[in-house]
Amino acid sequence: MIAGVVSNVVRGQIMSAPQADPVHVPRPSSWWSALRDAAIDFVYPPTCPFCQAELPADMREVSGGFCLTCWVALTTPTGSVCRRCGGTVGPYLDVESGCIFCQDEAYVFDRVYRLGLYDGVLGTACLWGKHRRGDPLLAALVKLLCQSERGTLADEKIDVVVPIPQHWLQRLYRSHNAPDTLATVFASRLRTRLGTHTLQKTRFTPRQGRLGPQARRINMKNAFRVAKPASVAGATVLLVDDVMTTGATVNEAAKVIRQAGAKRVVVAVLARGLGIHR
Ligand SMILES: [Zn+2]
Ligand SMILES: [Zn+2]
Known part of the structure; x- marks a missing residue:
């Protein structure tokens, strides 16, 4: 190993x-x-x-x-992918204007890129990626995502890559933040700017994984601020997290990035959890 x-x-x-x-x-x-x-x-x-x-x-x-x-486990498609939320539905369903998983959601981001669903090999890989020794695995997964979205992700013409940050209290006992690693690799592969300190967490929040959908939204309400509004004003921002389940975290972050004047906010995650996996 x-x-x-x-x-x-x-x-x-x-x-x-x-x-x-x-x-x-x-x-x-x-x-x-x-x-x-x-x-x-x-x-x-x-x-x-x-x-x-x-x-x-x-x-x-x-x-x-x-x-x-x-x-094969990481790249075999299992249906149609909804661009709005990254959910997967049946192969013949229309996902042009959203899907069953996002039709009631008021997302302010423009699109979600993801490698697959939070399940099987990818679900386990996301868990391993939360540990410091998982960095090479995270880097390889970003490479795979960039390969599978080669044309469309490049066409976004991303100006800055922004990771979902930890609160300073969480950094005291959890020194490794998977979104930081992912964002660093995305910025390197897309040859664009890395905005590690662009976004800040304003308060400590309990882990989302232990909460239900509505509690997750309340938990993340007003949990972020943009520390450097000039760095996102008029920009196309790639907002990076490891997993998106309800979308409450990335949506709250996208809200403040929009308020700071970003032109477009697209989300990149390794996996989309549909609320049935954890
Ligand atoms: Zn293998
Ligand atoms: Zn959707």
Whole structure:
């Protein structure tokens, strides 16, 4: 497990180096990089960030770094996806203007991007991602989401990526915040600005997972403020959280971002919980 995580972290640093040189005779730096990669592969064979299975060489790029089994579990569509809330409904239902899960919701964000439903492999991966050692897994899931939404997410022309923040009291006993990691990777992949301190939590709130839908809305009411309104004024904002269930958290955050003058707010989460999974 530890060797796999170390391998993926080391590999992540090396993969950011320039890719193969088009010149026929490789420069010394190219063959040195290839030799170094081969040595790292030998000591730390690349593994799936979820199940730690060793990856065949031909799987490393096409599956976002996951093994075939996990990749199929994470990417197989299960129906039509509602753009307004990220919910999944039957394959022949019209979701142009919303779906059964969001028809009564007054969402102020414009769209939701998500990898899948909060269930199975993705549900477990979201739980693991809440721990510090889950960062390589979170990064791989963002890569997979960006690959699956390659055209549409790029077309959003995101100006700033903003994570859902923790309250300072929560930071005292929970140093790791999954949305911070996710937002950092999104900003890097979309080559745009990261607004880690743009949004602030104004008060301590109990965990949403233990509350019913109505209690979740009350819990998050007026829980956020925009610390730097100038950074979102006139901007298209990508608001990032790990899971969206009722949407109460991202909706309250989107409200204050809108009030600060944002042009458009789109939400990106790893998973959409439909209220029946937790
Ligand atoms: Zn796997
Ligand atoms: Zn919907």
